[in-house]
Amino acid sequence: MIEVNALALTERERELLPTDDEVRFFAEHGWYLSRKLLSDDEVDELTAAVDRYYEGERSRRLPSRPPRLAYWEPAHGDVQRHNDYVHYESDGIAKALLKPIIGAVAARLAEASEIRVFQSTLIYKPPIADEPSNVVPWHFDKHYWSSSSSDRMLTAFIPLHDCDEELGTITMVDGSHRWEEVGFDDSTTRHFADRDPNHLEDLLSANAAHNGVPVSKIPMIIPKGHMSFHHCRTYHGSGANRSTRPRQAISLHLQDGDNAFRDFRLSDGTSAFYNHDSLVRRTPDGRPDYADPEFCPLLWRS
Template structure:
């Protein structure tokens, strides 16, 4: 049975910081050997080599899609067992549980991400300022957290994630667009609460570290100006008590489509595996 790495778990002070600011960064969780294997399997995805025989929700494919675009694969864990280990890692689950103060944590879905290098003026592959919950309104409450796993070292030069501290306390804002490329214009249009400031913190990380941000935390990222791709996986997680609701804004999400007719019921079952407590099953 897999168990969490105790030396990577947040302290009470770390959990308090997360509650106040909406983000936290872990120590290194994945070793260089593990990361090498993960990257190898990430590249297999882009060639349509699906180990399990099951396709992901969507996927960037070599020879079909634009080579300069941001690659985003939803539910890569359906297709590859190595990537599934990342998306269901027990240490990530235990950290999420302690940060959210939840007794159990389930996978909501994963997004395999690849930001190409050598960004140009017209093709930056930015990620616009957004709150994850704007896309997850099929959930009754924002009882979700994202674990962003760095497969490579990340800093401002290759487009590391940037978060806005305390924005997890601002509620759901009107300006949210993952695909927006003009981050400055988007920021100027954002109506933030009085007496608050839109100040960004870059999450500079070593390969193998994992950042965590709340579903209401505003975040985005700039261009990758280096010669190498920025590689990562966003592991979207939810409290085991998270319930489905049918809404016009939320029903387009594939998780909502798997929950049709189940208003008020918890997300549970094989589509949303348990990460924490480790070894738990339905």
């Protein structure tokens, strides 16, 4: 695994951190567009590492295959690709994802003193306008992170190129992280790919109506080297790729230092499950350790 110097920022990098006003904006709206955190050369290097990953290069393999692992393989065809744990399997990809500046930005937004990686998912939308898998329905991430104790988790969405609406960029529902939630049931603890898109659309509408607010959808227009961040309870989704080239990105899911496993019970008495639960080490009292540095490396500590 790539070693991380989680304490060092250059003077130039400190100038890239969110201002106090931007931290307040994130708290109110649930999303943030960053400054240029990766240079063009770094993005190109990351893209080359992604290409090698798709060609089969791995620095290491997961020791076991969790039951809900997203893991596109060529046999799956020309659909939207999702591959989890790329920060673990590829040192070339991890080199960019584990830059301390990303963690430092997340720490400012989450108002946390420590940020660890939670998950990383490599995403590829083929340039096929009517490919159903390219459309990501409205959801928020905390639903399928029910076994996590924190409500300050967040995600950095990192395109490998300029990203706009034609490419099917990520789109936020403004301020939705502050909504009082209705309609929660066991199904909401499953990943959006395992849920009915129509039900997710209805759930978004019901929650907006319950809170007496309109659904304000904000597409993230993200230049190369920049990234968007969103709160773990911010509704988001994305549309079709109507361009002539693939949309490639990484969702880097992040956790504050206080996050830990919690036993979240479903209606049938079983516990909500996350893939980490079958991979990470155990705490002294036997719980999955979401601070396991092998799978959840430290990214920033102030």
